[in-house]
Amino acid sequence: MYKDFGVHMKGGVITERDPDQCTVRIRLPAGKISVDQLRGIARIAKKYGVGIVHCTTRQTLEIPHIQPSLLGRIERALVKNQTPVGSERDEVVNIIACPGTERCKFANIDTISLAQKLDARLFGKEMPVKIRIAISGCPNACTSPMLNEIGIMGRVRPVRTPGLCTGCGTCVEYCKENAIQIKNGVSVLDPKKCVQCGVCIHSCPFNIIQAEHRHYLILVGGRRGRHPHIGRDLITVEREEQVVSVVEKIITWVYRRAWSGRLLSEQMDDLQFEIFKKEISKGLL
Ligand code: SF4
Ligand code: SF4
Ligand code: SF4
Numbered sequence: 127m128y129k130d131f132g133v134h135m136k137g138g139v140i141t142e143r144d145p146d147q148c149t150v151r152i153r154l155p156a157g158k159i160s161v162d163q164l165r166g167i168a169r170i171a172k173k174y175g176v177g178i179v180h181c182t183t184r185q186t187l188e189i190p191h192i193q194p195s196l197l198g199r200i201e202r203a204l205v206k207n208q209t210p211v212g213s214e215r216d217e218v219v220n221i222i223a224c225p226g227t228e229r230c231k232f233a234n235i236d237t238i239s240l241a242q243k244l245d246a247r248l249f250g251k252e253m254p255v256k257i258r259i260a261i262s263g264c265p266n267a268c269t270s271p272m273l274n275e276i277g278i279m280g281r282v283r284p285v286r287t288p289g290l291c292t293g294c295g296t297c298v299e300y301c302k303e304n305a306i307q308i309k310n311g312v313s314v315l316d317p318k319k320c321v322q323c324g325v326c327i328h329s330c331p332f333n334i335i336q337a338e339h340r341h342y343l344i345l346v347g348g349r350r351g352r353h354p355h356i357g358r359d360l361i362t363v364e365r366e367e368q369v370v371s372v373v374e375k376i377i378t379w380v381y382r383r384a385w386s387g388r389l390l391s392e393q394m395d396d397l398q399f400e401i402f403k404k405e406i407s408k409g410l411l
Contacts, residue, residue: 133201134194137215137250142190149180149190150200153212155245156223156238156261157185166207174200184220184258186212213250216386218257218377221245226263226280233263234324234340235280236366243370248377254386257377265321270350272357275390276376277345278369281322281362285338286313292332300329342369346376347394355391358399361406368410375406 133139138151152167159167171179171189174196180188187209192200204210213219221244224230226237241261248259260274264281271277291312298306298313305319306326313335327335341362348357360376363369383397384390 133197133211136201136211136213137217137219138212139197140188140214146194147191148194148197149188150192150197150204151182151188151212151214151220152186152204152209153220153245153249154186154209155221155249156241158238158242159187159209163207163209166203167209170200170203170207174203182220185222186220216253216256218248218251218253218259221249221259221261222269223261224263224268226261230263231328232266232323232325233280234282235261235263235342237261237263237278237280240278240366240369243366244373247370247374251377251381253377253381254384255380255388255390257380257390259373265323271348272345273348273350273354274357275346275348275380276373277348277357278373279343279345281341281343282324282327282337283322283339283341284315284320284324284327284335286315287334287336290332290334294331296331297326297329297335300325340364342366344369344372344376347391347399349389349391357391358394358403360403363410371410372406 140149142148167179167187171177174192175189176191178190180190182188201211221241223237223241226235227233228238258274259276260269260271261278262269262271271279293308293311295308303319303321305316306313327337341364343362344360345357346360349355361372363372379402384393
């Protein structure tokens with residue numbers, strides 16, 4: 127007989143308005159799921175629920191209207207389907223990511239692979255506060271990384287090859303930030319206006335604008351909800367393994383210092399963010 131190892135206590139099991147029913151949320155990094163897993167979830171929802179699956183704002187799926195007595199069996203079925211029960215309490219919850227370089231023409235980084243690596247190391251870790259992680263492949267910020275406790279954004283710096291610009295103005299048309307002007311017959315970039323999206327790099331018909339310093343911007347302390355708050359810039363790094371290392375350092379820093387019962391965005395100064403910001407780059411490979 128299957129033994130229940132505390133599935134009732136998992137964050138991914140959410141009590142419903144009717145306290146005799148619960149919803150089971152699934153662990154699904156970057157919202158990526160195979161069609162076979164999707165079929166499996168449909169079968170499980172039909173067998174143990176009422177044949178309904180709900181898509182959440184954090185790119186995962188949840189199965190509503192489950193009888194608590196069936197939780198052990200549904201947990202086992204979800205593990206077998208390789209879509210285990212997720213998390214939703216004060217822990218690292220489902221990590222979200224935009225399509226990134228896998229599909230989006232604007233992307234500067236591989237968001238999905240990064241989400242999967244972070245998930246493998248950090249998902250479900252119990253924390254004093256809820257930690258939401260969101261990754262976007264460019265400053266269009268489709269997953270709103272700045273409104274999550276930890277946000278990651280792929281950027282790139284455009285550099286014009288000196289002396290070759292024809293002044294055709296194509297890049298000026300493409301830049302939504304009005305960061306490029308034609309002066310004396312050549313394009314001139316205003317770095318203060320540039321958000322490092324990289325669109326102009328692909329727009330130049332003469333391939334004159336080059337990509338330099340492709341990097342990840344990491345932000346901390348954002349939030350959505352009742353009082354939305356923009357996260358603070360922490361650091362930029364150039365390699366995926368550095369992102370993983372920095373995010374692990376943030377998690378350790380929050381785990382050791384943060385108080386429960388208060389949102390991370392409200393205690394950033396108490397947590398000595400500025401000192402942490404100075405120290406974070408030490409020891410990075
Ligand atoms: S954030 Fe950028 S890379 Fe990601 S989906 Fe949106 S436009 Fe594409
Ligand atoms: S990188 Fe983006 S914001 Fe910067 S100049 Fe090019 S198009 Fe404009
Ligand atoms: S698109 Fe290329 S050639 Fe045309 S103005 Fe811009 S940098 Fe110069």
